[in-house]
Amino acid sequence: xxxxxxxxxxxxxxxxxxxxxxxxxxxxxxxxxxxxxxxxxxxxxxxxxxxxxxxxxxxxxxxxxxxxxxxxxxxxxxxxxxxxxxxxxxxxxxxxxxxxxxxxxxxxxxxxxxxxxxxxxxxxxxxxxxxxxxxxxxxxxxxxxxxxxxxxxxxxxxxxxxxx
Numbered sequence: 001x002x003x004x005x006x007x008x009x010x011x012x013x014x015x016x017x018x019x020x021x022x023x024x025x026x027x028x029x030x031x032x033x034x035x036x037x038x039x040x041x042x043x044x045x046x047x048x049x050x051x052x053x054x055x056x057x058x059x060x061x062x063x064x065x066x067x068x069x070x071x072x073x074x075x076x077x078x079x080x081x082x083x084x085x086x087x088x089x090x091x092x093x094x095x096x097x098x099x100x101x102x103x104x105x106x107x108x109x110x111x112x113x114x115x116x117x118x119x120x121x122x123x124x125x126x127x128x129x130x131x132x133x134x135x136x137x138x139x140x141x142x143x144x145x146x147x148x149x150x151x152x153x154x155x156x157x158x159x160x161x162x163x164x
Contacts, residue, residue: 040098041143041161044120045134051081058125058147058157060088065147065157067094072145073162079136082145086125092157093147095122096135102158106148113150124149137163 037043045051057068065088074080086092095102109115116124123131137143140163147157 038138039121040101040139041096041121041141042135042137042139042163045079045081045136047081047134049079051079051134053081053083055083055085056094056145056159058084058086058088058092058094060090060092060155060157063155065092065152065155067145067157067159070159071162072159073164074137076137076140076163078163079134082133082135084123084125084131084133086127086129089127091124091126091149092152093122093124093149094131094133094145095148096133096143096145096161097121099144102144102146102148102153106146106150106153109148110150137161140164 052074054069054072059066059068072080082094084094095105097105121133121135123133125131143161143163145159145161146153
């Protein structure tokens with residue numbers, strides 16, 4: 001699914017009764033497509049500026065899916081360069097968001113399981129692939145990184161970001 005199709009679908013889904021428009025923002029990572037510069041969980045970082053490197057490995061085995069590490073602590077205002085590697089045998093994602101936003105977006109993914117992410121806060125990787133996300137955490141709180149491919153979150157593919 002390309003970006004334009006995703007945006008059209010996200011806007012259409014947001015117009016459905018009970019769909020997730022919250023505080024005027026689109027649910028899930030759709031905010032990245034409509035020009036918002038900052039979300040509750042921060043904003044895209046500047047790749048040209050220094051950042052703390054956090055390596056995150058995605059794995060799947062024996063019906064379990066997980067991230068290593070599955071908990072990251074950062075300081076408010078800190079910029080982090082997440083270096084991602086999918087060591088699993090199937091596709092996985094890394095989506096930064098609030099727990100509520102990730103759950104709403106997960107519902108959209110159930111309807112569109114082939115939706116791929118390559119947004120400032122989200123990346124989908126094939127087995128053996130690597131990627132990165134540079135993100136600045138501008139507000140204190142507890143946030144998530146999760147794989148929203150149907151069934152992956154439920155199999156344990158979720159992590160916590162604590163911003164102090």
